[in-house]
Amino acid sequence: MATDHDRFFMDIAARSALRAIGRVEPNPMVGCVLSREGRILAVGHHRVHGELHAERDAIASCRAAGHDPRGSTAHVTLEPCNGVGNQPPCVEALIEAGITRVVYAVRDPNPAKAGGGDRLRSHGVIVDQLGGHPLAHRLSAPFRQLLSDELPWVTAKWAQTIDGRIATRDGESKWISSPAARRRVHRFRSRIDAVLTGVGTVLADNPMLTARAEDGARRVRRRACRVVIDSRLSTPLSSALVESAGTYRTIIVTTPGDEAWARRRESLTRAGIDVLDVPPNPDGKADLRQALAALARQRELSTILVEAGPRLLGGLLLASLVNEAIVHLAPMILADEHARPCATGREAPLLSGASRWRLDRVKRIGPDVELWYSRDDRHGRQ
Numbered sequence: 001m002a003t004d005h006d007r008f009f010m011d012i013a014a015r016s017a018l019r020a021i022g023r024v025e026p027n028p029m030v031g032c033v034l035s036r037e038g039r040i041l042a043v044g045h046h047r048v049h050g051e052l053h054a055e056r057d058a059i060a061s062c063r064a065a066g067h068d069p070r071g072s073t074a075h076v077t078l079e080p081c082n083g084v085g086n087q088p089p090c091v092e093a094l095i096e097a098g099i100t101r102v103v104y105a106v107r108d109p110n111p112a113k114a115g116g117g118d119r120l121r122s123h124g125v126i127v128d129q130l131g132g133h134p135l136a137h138r139l140s141a142p143f144r145q146l147l148s149d150e151l152p153w154v155t156a157k158w159a160q161t162i163d164g165r166i167a168t169r170d171g172e173s174k175w176i177s178s179p180a181a182r183r184r185v186h187r188f189r190s191r192i193d194a195v196l197t198g199v200g201t202v203l204a205d206n207p208m209l210t211a212r213a214e215d216g217a218r219r220v221r222r223r224a225c226r227v228v229i230d231s232r233l234s235t236p237l238s239s240a241l242v243e244s245a246g247t248y249r250t251i252i253v254t255t256p257g258d259e260a261w262a263r264r265r266e267s268l269t270r271a272g273i274d275v276l277d278v279p280p281n282p283d284g285k286a287d288l289r290q291a292l293a294a295l296a297r298q299r300e301l302s303t304i305l306v307e308a309g310p311r312l313l314g315g316l317l318l319a320s321l322v323n324e325a326i327v328h329l330a331p332m333i334l335a336d337e338h339a340r341p342c343a344t345g346r347e348a349p350l351l352s353g354a355s356r357w358r359l360d361r362v363k364r365i366g367p368d369v370e371l372w373y374s375r376d377d378r379h380g381r382q
């Protein structure tokens with residue numbers, strides 16, 4: 001039976017796991033705490049993709065600190081793995097170390113590695129599952145989605161005025177949010193596999209979409225690939241994205257078209273762009289679900305940050321392809337009915353037609369507010 005003590009240790013394990021954000025994907029972030037009689041012996045986490053798993057990291061730290069792990073309890077955010085991957089099974093490390101109780105938060109969804117709990121029990125280890133731990137759940141959510149739906153984890157980010165506008169009626173959006181908020185965006189970009197936008201934003205803003213380590217921002221970890229959704233290949237050869245394609249990996253997702261389209265495709269490929277063809281949706285635009293599935297399957301992109309305008313963001317939201325939203329709310333009001341909202345694409349006369357989101361976090365960033373939302377699937381997908 002899991003207790004309040006278990007929740008306390010699981011909180012520490014989960015926060016430790018978070019330190020590896022951007023370093024372990026597509027694997028889940030995992031944390032582990034070893035304790036005995038209520039005292040923490042060691043904290044470990046899965047630090048880098050392909051290297052030690054959290055349980056082995058915690059056991060190594062425990063021994064390095066001069067403690068014997070025998071007879072201790074392990075709190076792990078994910079059920080210990082029971083199969084060989086880049087690393088040997090964690091269940092064996094726990095058994096060899098003489099751990100007598102294991103509490104895990106989320107069952108291992110990977111059929112090739114599942115069954116760790118049962119294997120531990122068969123060796124006399126007490127095993128409990130601590131359900132309802134939101135952070136532990138979130139740590140492995142992208143991994144579980146990739147396994148079940150073959151879709152990347154999508155976080156949409158936009159900056160808006162108090163009255164909900166992301167650009168003026170003429171498309172001016174530089175800058176709605178403060179320099180401090182923009183520095184955070186560079187940090188987000190350094191923790192994901194790809195930054196995705198629409199050709200509308202490329203034409204309006206000519207963005208670079210790279211992660212820059214600006215004053216005080218943490219060291220850039222992984223270099224996100226840049227992705228543009230551009231059904232007709234209207235991205236100019238003179239755009240900053242195309243001109244820098246030799247330095248930064250860049251993908252344009254498109255739908256097969258006529259001869260002129262084929263010539264543009266050829267020129268973009270020559271300029272170093274990786275052009276990815278997907279089938280069209282009924283409106284003749286790139287089918288967004290197929291686009292994301294292809295980015296995950298064919299280009300191994302498992303976490304995506306969307307920084308797009310209202311048309312692409314609306315398309316992704318309406319297809320239920322966005323998992324989380326980060327909104328930077330700036331202290332500005334445009335009060336212009338033609339200024340651009342964050343998402344468009346349908347008529348929704350009734351509130352009952354709104355999709356539902358859960359507010360997970362609020363943070364003040366200089367003059368702005370950062371709001372984190374996750375899609376609330378309890379109300380059904382739209």
Ligand SMILES: NC(=O)c1ccc[n+]([C@@H]2O[C@H](COP(=O)([O-])OP(=O)(O)OC[C@H]3O[C@@H](n4cnc5c(N)ncnc54)[C@H](OP(=O)(O)O)[C@@H]3O)[C@@H](O)[C@H]2O)c1
Nearest residue numbers: 158159166171173198200201230231308309310311312315
């Ligand atoms: N404040 C902020 O955080 C922020 C962030 C980004 C952008 N913006 C602003 O947003 C404005 C641009 O907005 P936008 O709506 O024109 O551009 P967008 O949403 O970035 O791109 C829209 C384009 O994406 C393409 N697309 C391809 N497949 C699609 C699909 N299935 N569904 C929807 N679109 C698809 C369409 O062009 P094709 O049909 O030709 O492919 C469409 O015109 C700019 O003013 C920019 O400054 C603001």
